[in-house]
Amino acid sequence: MTIANKFSTDAARRVARQKLAEATGGKPHKGQRAFGWKDAEHVDEWEAELLRKARQDVLRGATIATIHKEWAAMGVRSPQTPGGKTIGYTSVRYVLRNPRLCGYRAYIPQEVRERSGRVDPAEYLVERTDGTPVVGKWETIFTPDEWRELIDELESRTSSGTGRKKGSAVTKRLLTGIARCAKCGGGLSSGLYQHGTTSYEKHGYYYYCRVADGGCGKLSRSGPLVEDYVEKALLDDLKRQARTVKPAEEDPELTTVKATLKQIEADKAEARQLRADDLLSLAEFAREIRRLEEKERTTKETVSTLSATPARAGSAAARVVREWKSYSVDMKRQEIQRNIEAVVISGAGKGGAQQGVFRPELIEIVWK
Structure with a gap:
């Protein structure tokens, strides 16, 4: 039995070595x-x-x-x-x-x-x-x-120690943590209207300042109406960005750097051919390829930096507008957070609430 086990172990080691070599x-x-x-x-x-x-x-x-x-x-x-x-x-x-x-x-x-x-x-x-x-x-x-x-x-989305993973799907509503109460500054939570009520049938859910979260508890707003207002404001701003940034001719420096990248590719191909023709030793080939790869890496970083122009930002804004309807809630949240610091909602004041009337003047968007 001992000999059989040894043969089995040796065979396993040989297979492992072969797989590692492959x-x-x-x-x-x-x-x-x-x-x-x-x-x-x-x-x-x-x-x-x-x-x-x-x-x-x-x-x-x-x-x-x-x-x-x-x-x-x-x-x-x-x-x-x-x-x-x-x-x-x-x-x-x-x-x-x-x-x-x-x-x-x-x-x-x-x-x-x-x-x-x-x-x-x-x-x-x-x-x-x-x-x-x-x-x-x-x-x-x-x-x-x-x-x-x-x-x-x-x-980057690993646990932050708060019990919730950054970027997880736990946040269901578009403005949770983004919408804030103007009175106390607390982040608004969301809740469902009572089943069977007119509010539930029309809107489904609402945002409110929650006492249990340290808020004042004196504010609530229909969720979909606020979200529609914020979405429209964001898309209007992105459209403005796309219109005001006119595509410019490519930066001459960027053109030069791109040409350098092409030359590096040609030099790498030439080195491979010289090695194949046995005109370069293995050591010379290894040193040359490594030098070219390092040069290629730094050149690509330069291309990336030079490409981050306003025209590129305008193009990105146009893409978001074009694809917005296909975005999931978490994708929309990320785009909102990229452009908006907070959505601050004020109370209507004593006697200021009107049934079924949406009051956009009570909403202030703080842009980044």
Whole structure:
């Protein structure tokens, strides 16, 4: 029995070494295909488009829960989804964090899988001796910068210690925490009108200053009416931004930097050809590629900085206006918070309330 166990252990070690060697060499993982690909190397365009849209939505404020709800409604399934079911929440999170999306190779040891089940592949990147990630041999869906931007956004939503995750779907209403009472400055909460009442039938819910949260308890307003007013004001402001910022000719400096990027690509291709023709030693080739990659990284940072122009901001404003109706609540909240400091609501005063009359003069939007 002892000898049999030793043979089994030795075989397991050999398999593990082989798999690690394959990962280090950038070979695709064998077995069941990954979500986004139709096989080990070739992209499935329909699933890839889902992933690209999900990335954009997350960067605009959408939560994983929102993405999961959308995919489930579409009947999306991953290769691991049991028959008759749609993709699960944890699977959506897993596929969005998968470094394979940008070509990075991950390797999760079998003992880790057995001990922990599904783990975060982003934490198990295979690296070269110089600390850079190993790039695999398959078609990619994101660039490394796009994938890292997505990971950074998701990781920025980790628990803040308050019991609620930043960016979570717990906040259901558009202006919770944004709308404030003019009398005491407290953030407004939301509640449902009593079922069967006219207010419930017409509006459904309301914002109010809650005593339990430290507020004065002397203010309440119909939720949908306030939200419609704020949405219209925001969209009008974004339209103004889009109109007043005229697209300008590209900055000459930006044009020059972009040309530098193209030249770097040409130099990298030339170095590879010289190496293939055995006109560069391996050491010379490695040094040259590393130099060019470092130059490429700093040049891309310069491009990003120079591209952040007012014209770009105007274009972003126009896009938000165009796509607003398709935004989820959490995406709309993020855009509101990007432009508005607070929505301050005043009380109507003694005898000032009129049944069924909306009074916009009692609402003040504090813009950033």
